[in-house]
Amino acid sequence: MTLLRHPVAPWHDSTLALMTQGYAWLxxxxxxxxxxxxxxxxxxxxxxxxxxxxxxxxxYDEDHVARAAALPDPVLDTLFGHGAVHTxxxxxxxxxxxxxxxxxxxxxxxxxxxALVRGRFLAAVTGRPWERQVLFDTAAESLALAVCDWAxxxxxxxxxxxxxxxxxxxxxxFASPGPRHVRAHRxxxxxxxALAKLVSDVRATRADAVTEGSALGAVARxxxxxxxxxxxxxxxxxxxxxxxxxxxIAWLVTFAAHALHRWPHHCELxxxxxxxxxxxxxxxxxxxxYPFAPFVGGLAARDLTxxxxxxxxxxxxxxxxxxxxxxxxxxxxPYRFDPHRFTGPHSPLDLLVAQGGGDPAHGHRCPGxxxxxxxxxxxxxxxxxxxxxxxxxxxxxxLSRIPTLPRSGFELILRx
Numbered sequence: 001m002t003l004l005r006h007p008v009a010p011w012h013d014s015t016l017a018l019m020t021q022g023y024a025w026l027x028x029x030x031x032x033x034x035x036x037x038x039x040x041x042x043x044x045x046x047x048x049x050x051x052x053x054x055x056x057x058x059x060y061d062e063d064h065v066a067r068a069a070a071l072p073d074p075v076l077d078t079l080f081g082h083g084a085v086h087t088x089x090x091x092x093x094x095x096x097x098x099x100x101x102x103x104x105x106x107x108x109x110x111x112x113x114x115a116l117v118r119g120r121f122l123a124a125v126t127g128r129p130w131e132r133q134v135l136f137d138t139a140a141e142s143l144a145l146a147v148c149d150w151a152x153x154x155x156x157x158x159x160x161x162x163x164x165x166x167x168x169x170x171x172x173x174f175a176s177p178g179p180r181h182v183r184a185h186r187x188x189x190x191x192x193x194a195l196a197k198l199v200s201d202v203r204a205t206r207a208d209a210v211t212e213g214s215a216l217g218a219v220a221r222x223x224x225x226x227x228x229x230x231x232x233x234x235x236x237x238x239x240x241x242x243x244x245x246x247x248x249i250a251w252l253v254t255f256a257a258h259a260l261h262r263w264p265h266h267c268e269l270x271x272x273x274x275x276x277x278x279x280x281x282x283x284x285x286x287x288x289x290y291p292f293a294p295f296v297g298g299l300a301a302r303d304l305t306x307x308x309x310x311x312x313x314x315x316x317x318x319x320x321x322x323x324x325x326x327x328x329x330x331x332x333x334p335y336r337f338d339p340h341r342f343t344g345p346h347s348p349l350d351l352l353v354a355q356g357g358g359d360p361a362h363g364h365r366c367p368g369x370x371x372x373x374x375x376x377x378x379x380x381x382x383x384x385x386x387x388x389x390x391x392x393x394x395x396x397x398x399l400s401r402i403p404t405l406p407r408s409g410f411e412l413i414l415r416x
Contacts, residue, residue, distance in 0.1 A: 014040040014047070019177075022400040023291045027323035035307070038318075043072070048311055049295070049318040051327065053350070056357035058306060059319040062089060065298035070316070078184035079174035079244075081192065081237030089301075095225040096238075100367045103215050103242065109150075113246075114374040116146035121379050125386065129416035132391060135257050136409035139379065140164045140250035146375075147246040151239070152214025153198070166191050167240070167247040175402040188240070195236035203229075215242050245368050249375050251403060255290035256282070256380040257410045258397070259337055261390050266339065270384035279377035281342035286376060287354035288325045289337050291397070291404050295320050296356055321353045387415040 018025045026049055029038040038049040050059060059065050068089045071080060080086045085096040103109065121142040125133070144164035148155050155163065166187035173184025202220045219235050219242075230238065259282075260267055269278050295318045304311040311317070326334040330351050332341070341348065355366035366372075393408035 012041060013044060015042050018042065020400060022398075022402050023294045023322050023404065024399050026295055026318065026320050027326065030320060030323050037306070037309075042316055045314075045316045046312070047316040047318060048306070049320055050306065051320040051324050052330070055319060056324075056353060059296075059298065059317060060357055062093075062301070064301060064304055065317055066301040067093075067298045070298040074177075074181065075174050078170050078181060078188055081188065081240060083231075083234040084237050084241055086241075092225045096222075097367065099218055099222045099238070100242070103218055104367045104371055110370045110374050113146060113150045113371055114378050116149050117143060117375045118378045118382060120146040120149075122382055125382075125414060126416075129414050132411055132413050134409040134411055136250050136254045136405060139253040140168050140247050143247045143249055143253075143375065144243070147243050150215070151242060152216040153239075153243075159194075163191060163243065164247055167244040168250065170240075170244055171248045171251070171403060191240055192233055192236045195239050196232040199230075199232045199235040199239070215239065242368070245366070246371060246375070249372055249379075251292060251405060252283075252286055252290070252372070252376050253379050253383075254405055254410045256286050256376060257383055257412070258395060258406055259286060259289070260380070260383060261395070261410075263337055267384040269339075270381050273381070276377060276381075277343065278339065279381045280373060281339040281347075282380055283373045283376040284342040284349065284352060284354075285337060285339040286380070287372070288331075288352055291322055291399060292354060293356075294322045294402060319353070319357070321356075324351070324353050388412045389415065 014025070014029075021028065026038065029040070029049070030036065030051055036051060038047075040047050040049070066089050068087050071087060076082045076084070076087065085093065085100065088096055121139065124138050124142045124145075125135075141161055141164045144160050144167065145157070148160050148163070169180075169183045169187040171184075173180035173182070173187075198216070199220045202216060216239065219230065219239050222230055222235070222238075224230060229235075260270075266282060270282060273279055297316055297318045300311050300313050300315045300317055302313050304313075324330065328334050331348070355369045355372065390410075390412055393411050395406045395408060395410065397404055397406055
């Protein structure tokens with residue numbers, strides 16, 4: 001049995017390769033790995049990367065992998081926020097996550113947000129006929145308006161526009177050093193300060209009637225595993241962890257438009273769908289086919305054994321999301337865009353790890369997945385119904401950039 005304490009020489013660090021190759025880095029390494037496991041170093045730490053259904057179960061077992069110390073400060077400074085649910089393990093994680101599950105998994109609430117998304121998106125995109133507009137920007141602001149309505153945030157439209165720009169900056173800059181990261185850091189600081197004040201105001205005025213049933217009220221009144229209310233800044237962090245991922249659906253909306261432009265026969269299938277089933281399948285295939293999260297990571301909670309090989313405590317363990325979603329051993333023709341793979345009685349949803357894997361209630365799978373699928377299905381359907389031109393532009397999707405997007409943001413001109 002091999003002891004994975006120093007799997008490669010420490011100077012064989014892959015951090016630079018990851019930064020330059022982006023989404024392709026880990027799948028490329030996996031292709032040449034004889035046993036489907038990659039051993040390397042990232043940021044000087046011994047690292048092992050896994051893929052496949054067995055790896056998903058292994059990774060999301062809290063007895064195996066801890067998340068609390070795995071997220072580096074640059075990611076917390078920008079994407080998730082210090083003290084977020086993503087940094088917790090065990091009972092603390094379960095109690096905090098229960099708040100998100102109550103907000104994001106309730107069917108009526110998800111449907112209500114979907115209706116708000118539809119209304120806001122149609123108002124925004126149809127309000128500018130004959131103008132050349134960037135779909136990514138339109139979608140982000142529409143999603144921001146919808147989620148603020150749904151979450152009960154009493155913000156003026158100008159403040160929501162600022163929130164939209166700041167949340168997209170947080171996502172855009174979390175994985176990149178330099179100016180993008182600086183913008184993301186400043187954006188998070190601004191919004192944490194503003195939302196912490198809002199939480200404090202809600203508590204001071206005891207505005208229960210106003211916030212009852214809303215995300216704002218739930219976060220403001222939530223008590224953690226120790227029975228204490230969240231510090232206002234932590235409450236702001238968790239509000240952003242409802243708002244920011246919803247706005248980030250703009251990335252997937254842009255990919256959906258890219259798919260409809262490249263394979264236009266899906267427009268008719270979306271338009272003719274009566275029960276929304278094809279739209280949901282289309283949303284799943286967008287999440288599978290296009291690059292969003294390259295991988296997720298955690299630290300070995302103790303000395304572990306993976307397929308007969310020992311993994312030392314505190315080794316960085318990566319789960320290859322992008323690679324698994326394109327693994328020919330799991331998907332027929334993985335580089336063909338085909339929503340029908342999710343329409344049959346044997347839909348392979350259990351293999352799809354676009355937003356993590358495992359049990360949403362007890363693991364670390366994103367509790368906002370239902371909202372993502374609903375909002376994406378709604379907007380994709382409306383895009384299929386709209387009459388618009390796609391002017392000449394750069395629609396290339398650079399895999400070296402994380403997160404990536406068509407370079408133009410997908411420009412369109414709506415015909416009234």
